Amino acid sequence: MVKGLYTAYTGMINQxxxxxxxxxxxxxxxxxxxxxxxxxxxxxxxxxxxxxxDTSAYGLPKGLGDVSLGVxxxxxxxxxxxxxxxxxxxxYDMAIDGDGFFAISYTNKAGETSVKYTRDGAFTVNRxxxxxxxxxxxxxxxxxxxxxxxxxxxxxxINPNLPLVVDEVGNxxxxxxLLGQVGVVDxxxxxxxxKYGENxxxxxxxxxxxxxxxxxxxxxxxxSNVNVVSEMVEMINITRxxxxxxxxIQTIDDTLEKAVNxxxxx
Amino acid sequence: MMRSLxxxxxxxxxxxTAVDTIANNLAxxxxxxxxxxxxxxxxxxxxxxxTRTTTANGEEKPISAQVGLGTRVAAITSNxxxxxxxxxxxxTAMAIDGDGFFAVRGADGNxxxxxxxxxxxxxxxxxxxxxxxxxxxxxxxxxxxxxxxxGGVNASKIQVTSEGAIGYLNAQNNFVDLxxxxxxxxxxxxxxxxxxxxxxxxxxxxxxxxxxxxTTPNLVLSTVRQGYLEGSNVQVADEMVNLIVAQRAxxxxxxxxxxxxxxxxxxxxxxx
Numbered sequence: 001m002v003k004g005l006y007t008a009y010t011g012m013i014n015q016x017x018x019x020x021x022x023x024x025x026x027x028x029x030x031x032x033x034x035x036x037x038x039x040x041x042x043x044x045x046x047x048x049x050x051x052x053x054d055t056s057a058y059g060l061p062k063g064l065g066d067v068s069l070g071v072x073x074x075x076x077x078x079x080x081x082x083x084x085x086x087x088x089x090x091x092y093d094m095a096i097d098g099d100g101f102f103a104i105s106y107t108n109k110a111g112e113t114s115v116k117y118t119r120d121g122a123f124t125v126n127r128x129x130x131x132x133x134x135x136x137x138x139x140x141x142x143x144x145x146x147x148x149x150x151x152x153x154x155x156x157x158i159n160p161n162l163p164l165v166v167d168e169v170g171n172x173x174x175x176x177x178l179l180g181q182v183g184v185v186d187x188x189x190x191x192x193x194x195k196y197g198e199n200x201x202x203x204x205x206x207x208x209x210x211x212x213x214x215x216x217x218x219x220x221x222x223x224s225n226v227n228v229v230s231e232m233v234e235m236i237n238i239t240r241x242x243x244x245x246x247x248x249i250q251t252i253d254d255t256l257e258k259a260v261n262x263x264x265x266x
Numbered sequence: 267m268m269r270s271l272x273x274x275x276x277x278x279x280x281x282x283t284a285v286d287t288i289a290n291n292l293a294x295x296x297x298x299x300x301x302x303x304x305x306x307x308x309x310x311x312x313x314x315x316x317t318r319t320t321t322a323n324g325e326e327k328p329i330s331a332q333v334g335l336g337t338r339v340a341a342i343t344s345n346x347x348x349x350x351x352x353x354x355x356x357x358t359a360m361a362i363d364g365d366g367f368f369a370v371r372g373a374d375g376n377x378x379x380x381x382x383x384x385x386x387x388x389x390x391x392x393x394x395x396x397x398x399x400x401x402x403x404x405x406x407x408x409x410x411x412x413x414x415x416x417g418g419v420n421a422s423k424i425q426v427t428s429e430g431a432i433g434y435l436n437a438q439n440n441f442v443d444l445x446x447x448x449x450x451x452x453x454x455x456x457x458x459x460x461x462x463x464x465x466x467x468x469x470x471x472x473x474x475x476x477x478x479x480x481t482t483p484n485l486v487l488s489t490v491r492q493g494y495l496e497g498s499n500v501q502v503a504d505e506m507v508n509l510i511v512a513q514r515a516x517x518x519x520x521x522x523x524x525x526x527x528x529x530x531x532x533x534x535x536x537x538x
Contacts, residue, residue, distance in 0.1 A: 012533065017315055017333070019529065023270035024309075024334035025524040027277030029335055029515045030284065031307040039315075039331065039490055040322065074318040076331040088304075089347055122306050124343065127454045127474030134306060134341035160454040161365070161477065161485050194329045197311035199340075204328055228518055239525050246532045253536070 004068060005147065010070030011245035014041055015238050017073055022234055025226045033095075033119030033199055034224035035078050042074030062205035080190055083119075083225035085217065086101035091164050092131065095222040098214030102182040103145030104200060105138040105154065113150045117185070117193070117202040122221055131182075132158040135198065141172065145183025155182055156180060166218040196223045267311070269335060270377065270526045277519035280307050283339045284512040290334065291500045298382030299465055300498035301344045302505075306341035346456045349381075349499035351491060357421050358385040361496040364488020366450035366479055367467065369406040370399050378466040379451060379459065379476065384495055386435030393417030397432075397448075401464050407432075407446040408480035410527065426492040449489055451476040 004057040021039050046066040054062045085095055096102070101117035101141020108114075116137075123139055126132050131139040158164055158174060165173045170182040187193060192207030203209070284305040294300040316331040317513040320411065351361045360383035362368070367379035385405055387395040397405045404412035413432060423435040430448035433441050453459060458472025470474055479487050 015530065016270075018275065019522075019526060020315075020333045023273040023277075023519075023526070024336060026515070026518045026522050027273045027280070027336040028307065028309050028334065029277075029513060029518065030281065031309055034309060037334070042320065042322075073316050073319065073331045075321060075327050076315065076333070085386065088345070090343075090345055109324050120308070122341075122343075124457050125455050127458065127472060129454060134343070159484075161452055161472075163486075189269075192328050195309075195312040195334065197309055199308045202286040206328055228514070232518070232521070235522065235525050239528055242529050243532055246536060248538075249536055253538075 002252050002256065003067070005249060007068075007070045008245045008248035008252070010044070010072065011248075012242055013072045014073065015242040015245065016137045019235075019238050019242075021076065022231055022238065025231055029226045029228060029231075031120075031199065031224050032122050033083065033222045035080050035083075035119065035224065036224075036226045037076060037078050039076045040074035044070045044072060045067040046111070070076050078190070078193070078195075079225060081225050083222045085220045086223050087220050089219050091166075091219060092123045092125060093219055093221050094123065094166060094182065095217045095220040096121065096184060096212075097217055098212070100186045100212030100214030101201065103140040103148075103183040103185055104133060105140055105144075105150035106196075106200065113236035114202070115145070115148050115150045117194055118200045119222055120199040121216075125158065125160045127160075129157050129160045131158065140183045142183045145185045146209060146211060148203075154183070156182065164218075166216055168215040168217070170216040182216060184212045184214055184216060185209050186214070198262065235237050236248050267529065268526050269333060271523060272518065273310075273334070273336035274519040274522040274526065276310065276338060276423065278516055279407065279461060280305070280337045280339050281512045281519065283342075285509065285516070287342055288509050288512060290507050292368045292502070295500045296497055297382075297465065297498050297514075298384050299349065299496045301346050301381070302498070302500045303342050303344050304508075305342050306340045311336055312334040318432040319419055340533075343457050344459075344461070347371055347499050348496070351494040351496045352497045354384075354493055354495045356384070357424050357493065358387060359383060359495050360385060360426060360448070360496040361491045362450065362488050363491060364486065365452050365456070366451075366488035367452070367456075367476075369410070369451055369476070370403040370447045370466065371412065372403055372466065373405060376468075377410070377476075378403075378465060378468055380455075380461060380465050381496055382465040383490075387415070387421055389417070390414075395419065395421075399464075406449045408449045408478060409446075410449070411446070413444075413446050426490055426491040427490065429487075429492045447480060448490055450479040450490070452479060452482075452488075453477065484536050 049064040049067045052061045104116045116246040139157045140154040163176045189206040191202045196202045287305045292303045312332040314330045315333045318326040319331045372378045388398045395415040419434045433443040454474035459467040460470045
């Protein structure tokens with residue numbers, strides 16, 4: 001009917017989606033290793049508007065120029081910036097300082113095992129002495145992490161009754177004996193990282209694993225990098241933008257109401 | 267309706283659990299042998315908002331636009347870091363230095379474990395004294411028997427060596443060994459122990475079987491200190507900071523719910 005009605009409608013939907021993303025940031029403001037997400041808005045493809053049956057131009061179609069008929073999400077991005085560190089003094093807690101991810105052998109409900117990546121280094125040891133996440137998924141060593149192999153050969157097994165020492169490159173020692181290296185890998189392009197949930201990322205087709213030069217810090221956890229001030233400002237921004245789109249719809253509705261009810265009235 | 271309502275609600279519920287945990291830590295700031303706990307969170311699953319995404323230059327991106335659905339409590343982990351040793355007037359107070367746990371026989375006959383070494387003596391029908399916890403549960407030795415001290419021995423004469431061997435001084439001030447050693451047990455994964463009331467811990471599949479320090483090789487042995495109690499390892503300043511974080515996070519999530527509600531109400535006002 002009226003183009004602007006639908007344009008404003010897409011605006012409201014877009015603000016709602018932005019609100020969803022922002023709320024997820026706020027809900028995860030205390031999640032270990034969480035990385036802030038955001039979205040860009042993009043206008044719909046421009047279309048050439050043509051006025052047809054234009055009597056002022058002898059009934060010939062006349063170009064009016066390009067119009068854009070709304071907005072959509074361009075992309076969702078993740079801010080992989082460093083989160084703050086919190087000292088926990090738990091020897092199984094590890095944080096990554098720099099660009100890198102721990103590699104986890106993750107088994108889903110269907111029994112399929114794959115390698116997932118996480119910045120959440122809140123690990124523990126199970127009764128067999130394997131280093132695992134809080135959900136019991138196995139942490140992989142450097143060789144398995146680089147090869148992307150989720151098999152048992154890559155699990156990290158230690159003696160849980162002895163102190164564990166992890167140095168900056170991720171080498172882990174017990175009784176001053178080097179036992180192996182906790183796997184930390186980086187990616188050539190973070191655009192190929194999809195979010196899985198459970199603090200984990202998965203690498204999609206085309207992504208490349210590369211060695212990381214990040215440092216591992218034992219006894220610390222990386223906090224979420226959500227900046228609550230910017231989220232609150234963003235929230236004001238979103239609600240107001242939503243409101244203005246709503247006003248546009250109301251105004252158009254008013255105009256239509258005039259057209260329907262007032263024109264032609266005696 | 268809107269995902270953000272439920273995402274924010276999940277955030278509020280998680281923060282409530284965090285405050286519950288912090289409150290319990292603060293309540294136990296003076297509990298002997300208490301180990302502090304921490305709530306940890308994980309993000310929930312992600313949904314696809316829009317399949318095709320492009321950069322500002324119009325190039326197609328490899329992943330779709332994803333939105334997360336909030337957070338959940340992943341774990342409440344106990345931190346088994348050593349608490350401070352506090353001087354105690356009691357001769358039967360004991361503190362463990364190391365990773366060990368005392369074993370006690372509960373009312374149901376099962377063995378439970380504790381770091382709380384505030385023990386007492388109870389007099390049996392035969393006049394012998396038994397080492398018990400303040401709730402009256404017998405403390406076990408390294409062979410799983412209750413620790414008995416002959417009647418007539420003054421509590422002040424009881425001596426416990428740092429290895430846990432228990433004995434007493436007789437009238438001539440000579441050490442009489444009772445040939446019993448206070449049982450100390452370790453766990454592969456102490457964080458997996460189930461917490462019971464009265465500072466008792468129970469073995470689970472996650473913790474692994476109790477490893478007797480007297481019989482298991484290659485353990486780093488812990489030592490027993492008589493006349494000391496292990497204080498709670500709760501750090502009040504840490505808990506206060508955690509409380510601020512949890513409360514503010516709760517507040518922000520409630521703001522997100524309000525904002526989502528406002529948006530819905532405006533959508534509602536569209537049709538007059």
